[in-house]
Amino acid sequence: MNMFSVSVSPISVGSNVFFALALFAISALVLLLLRRFLTLRATPAYLIVPIFLALALPASVVLLVPIDLASSSHDGTGPKAIWLPDRVVLVCWRIAYWLIFMLTWAILPLLGEYVDSGYREPKARIIYSLRMNARYQLIVLTCAVVGLVYVSISNGFHFSSLKGLVMALAYVWGLVLAIYLMGHGLVSIPRNLIRNANVSGRLRRVQAHAPKVHDRLMDAVNELESLNGQVAQLQQRKTGTARDFQEWIEDLSEGSGSADVRVPILEAPESSSTIPSVITERYLADLTRRLQRSRHMKARFVDEWDRLVQLAADLQAIINSAASKKLDFGPAPRRSSCFPRTKMLTPYMRYQVYSNVIPSVRMAFGAFFSVASVCIVWSELIKSVAPQLSIVSLTILPNYKEPKPLGFGKQLITSAWLLYMCSAALVGVNDVKVWGNRALVRRNTYGESACWYASLVARLTVPIAYNFLTFLPKDFRRETTFYEFLGRLINLTPLGHGFDFIFPIFILLPICATLFNLYGRIKKIFGFGLAEEDDIHDVENNPSGYGMGGWREGRDLIERELNGFGSLAVSSRGTRSTWAADRDDESDSRGSSRLRVPAAEGSRSPRTTQRPITAPTVIDGEEEEEENFFQSFAHRVRNTFETTNTPQWFQGEPFRLPRWMSGDNNTTTEEGGVTRLFGGRAVPGRLHL
Template sequence: MAFANRPTPVGSAIFLSFFFLLICLLALTVLRRFLTLRATPAYILLPVYLALVLPASVVLLVPVDLASSTREGNPPKGIWLPDRAVLVLWRITYWLIFVLTWIILPILGEFVDSGYRDPRNRLIYSLRSNARYHATVLACGVVGLIYVSIQNGFEFSSIRALVMALAYVWGLILAIYLMGHGLVSIPRTFWRQANNADSLRRLQVHALKVHDRLTDAITNLEELEAKLRELQRRKTGSAAAFEDWIDELAEYSDHSESQAHPLRPAGPVNVPAVITERYMADLSRRLQRARHQKARFVSEWHHLVQSAARYQAILNSSASQKLDFNQLRSDGLASPMQSTLVTPYMRYHIYVHILPAIRLLLAAVCAGASFCVVWSELIKTIAPRYSIISLSLVPRPDDQGQVGFGGQVLSALWLLYMCSAALKGVHDAQVWGNRALVRRNTYGESACWYAGQVARLTVPLSYNFVTFLPGDIHRGTIFYHFLGQYIDLTPLGKGFDYFFPVLVLFPVCATMFNLYGRIKKALGLSMVEDDDGDADGMPGEYGTGGWREGRALIERELNGLGSLGIASGVSPATSVAGTSDVPPVRRGARGHRTPPAAGSSRRPAVPLATSSDSDSDENVFQSFAHRVRNTFETASTPRWLQGDFSGLRPPRWMSGESGGQGPPSRGGGGFLNQLFGGRSTQGYSRL
């Protein structure tokens, strides 16, 4: 009879199987959003898909581990599994993530980005590129192995502990820094999106940067395609041996678009006299990157123009209190509220009153959650019983430390928010070179890299989350027996998880007080995608004329007069403002923005529909101050104050240029970049 009353995990297993299937479907949806499933090879789809499913299953496995390990002597109150089953799941998940992160995805990314036609040459190139990075890691590991072997003896458990500790420490350093940035960025994003006028102004400021990058991307692609056309004209010599390769590269080029495009290479096309396989691989690699970089900024520019048109339509609807998005092109970027069930009057109240209120509420909730995470990181080493996250999971002492179903749901939400904050930091940071996620057109190497980052950050954040709980609870989990005890075994990991996360205050304060923007202004660097120059949340170029130039660019694109020839498909009736009398922004040979001549900056005929442009109630003193401010705003800023140092050419050893006629060096950053398997990232570092 006692055996009959014994609880069984059958219901929990069915529940977990259902949610795991749901995770697989969601991962497939995310993969379909950024990759074309039919056109992407299976050897890319499968590892990237596993790198999304396995970290998401960790978010589901941690609550199950908490409920399973705290049920001793008590009836289970949540979803639980036997200890042996949880251990097997942890082993499978962890080692699959480890192999994907450190071996498969890096090799696969370089394999896709190699530029060679032969799979054997691709594999050799990939192994050689990753060998430099792994050789450095192996050298550090050998030093650590000698120290651990002297202290604990040369055993297999010591080697495994060292490998797990090194991977955990490196992942935790990266995860804590990125999570600290995301804990501030997520609530700030919701807060800023609650104001439609400020959101439009930020889009106008950001339009200049996106337009410049798109122009540079198009110019770079034109130069490379000009080299390809020059190679096609050569029918004799060394180029004849690569005729099929050249024709294959030319098939992916849209010559009709490039011939109709106004941008052209400024100087002569330099092609070496002797064409080698290495040169062809380098040209193929650069063409692939340039094409995907152009697709990235075309998509970003198109989305920015569509968003600006929607925000302006919302602002213009304040007079009639009717909002209609029918004039926007229905290509997936139009409003989701475009339905016959929602009247224009109802749509106006939704976008003007309801959605801003919801965003403010989400900003407050996320700000509170960020405070709880930071507080728990700081207090867990001093007084772990006062950790807010710990109190939310085990609120009452009479539960004997048992985590129920409600605690499992909260733990999954806490862990999901921490991982989302870290991924937000990955998205905002710009130290990853040209890697980016593009809707339905993501580069294969970028997809492998981002999937690797998702897998790399999840496990350290998950174990860091478990340490928020009291010591008797987190030391009793299967996760601790599998990973934590090996981390504590080594001097590198012992106590590291308790003291290092205190440094989360540095990225939190740096993001909160806009340290990145101040460094960017002081050194001319672009470290983090932050368009705000002040800590109060106003755009950094507010009042300097930058937003006016951005508004002119957006307006010309909406009217079909854009200099890039990328039609956004939006009717001019929903334009940002009538800017027919605003001169176009002049560009240099390489697409850099130059300020308009003095006296050519004029305000558009139709003012921006914001309260700041209204001057009907100004008195004499306010009018005088307004005119003085406009005098300084419309003044032309010297190019050297804008950070334009195009006239200063760095030395050849800094720019990575080769002295001969051969292909340029792959690293672009010298010996250190080649040592770490770097790619041509225009001066950025690869982590």
């Protein structure tokens, strides 16, 4: 007995040390992630701690699954692996699962509404949070009652059935959401890598996306100014009910800060809402809530626009460096630069890295992740029919009939598969646009958005982990502690027994929707989109870039921004951007003619002004190479007619047809009644033959 304890103890101690160090590394990475999206000093502790746990615990699941697989098959004679005693693994699963359950279904939803309430007193915030979550909890309770009746009829009513019902309902909802988001991400990750390998194509997509971001930013700025105007009107009231909330109103006015440099360039928004004669606590709470959301909305789109402009400038610098074979991003990069400035590289080496090495690496990773996505989809489809052909299972357990204990290498492969599946689901969270106005902003994420994203991350991880176990042989996974803890209760009824095997086949729905742009078709039919794929297909469907919202308009907006003449004046600190200078140098060296249309001063308000004319403002060698002779001639003829003014003698009263041709006493040529001779209606420009 003593010899056995001496021989096993060093292995167990090493595994314990590794497990502790891994948890410490996960905690450090989560803190760095929180520091990127939140201001740790300004965020209260009651918000930081739950969000930290909601991110750290799911990350530990990725570590706990391979340890559980090795611990359940460890016999002391197999290959070396990281293993823990069964009791320790069970305690870890209980702590992780029930903490995640409480965070996702109770704590984080209540905290999100508590932060977003707008009230000043904690009691009023709690009441508002409970009232807003009452409908959600009522729906959950109704589903639980229906499920309890079903479980009681199938298996009898006792405590294990009740616990299994709670865990099964949480698993089903999480699996439905995880399969949809993971299916989208399995296509999006490799496709984005392959597409971004082409620098010019990536620049076109960035330019096509620029008008939408610019419009949203203008909306956010105007909305915030309108709300600040209401606060200013409240501040002017010194009598009546406003006097009772004077301190609250002063806090709102102080939170607005100094005037933004973007505001005077825009047209003053007309405030459609009027201040009520009786100021109540509910009205001020609603105004505070709208003001907080508007401020964070503005910060979100300012950050997104800043990064988009800098990315376009960097991509254009890479394209321009093809002639000189030297790449320089500029002496003073802004904080939103998407490419790191490495001083160790010479301009020539930097050009080789960003023009040849990085695109090749992107293509290689894109091909690798494409194969990984195909393997996961194949394993999902085949596991209920021929589980011995599951590729994911074969990479972990090559001998399907007699699975051997897992070694450290197989544990790394298991963690890699599980991490990729979770990453695909998180990419789907970022791409799919059905979450309202929630977003992650660097160092300025709204508290309610942070709670919601943390809750979603925690809710997806456990279902994905258990779905991953279904790839493995039945006898092997049933020996794991995770299956004894969760799987046994999920398979308590016949309905739950086949759900985790049959339902993942529906992963083909989001995959086909992403591959064949069903999101764009839905947007055209119903008027709303579901994913950020519209800009890509806009570039493919409209390669010339003409029209409202085309990439040429986005290019003009970015160029004016970099030159300091845009509506946001991002580069107003300098006299001229490196992008514009590079384009001038490039055109001068090639001797190509440049036809410039002066950029209009000021900006367009998305609701009060129209977009500027999106004719090609710069005609250089790059655009001439894209068009053949006939297309170039047609564009020039079109521009000639569109820019020609109507003569004075032709600006009088429009020509009218005789009464016998029009069929109406006051009908112009646009409404000619002669179409009735062909059996058609008086529709402009249409003949029915």
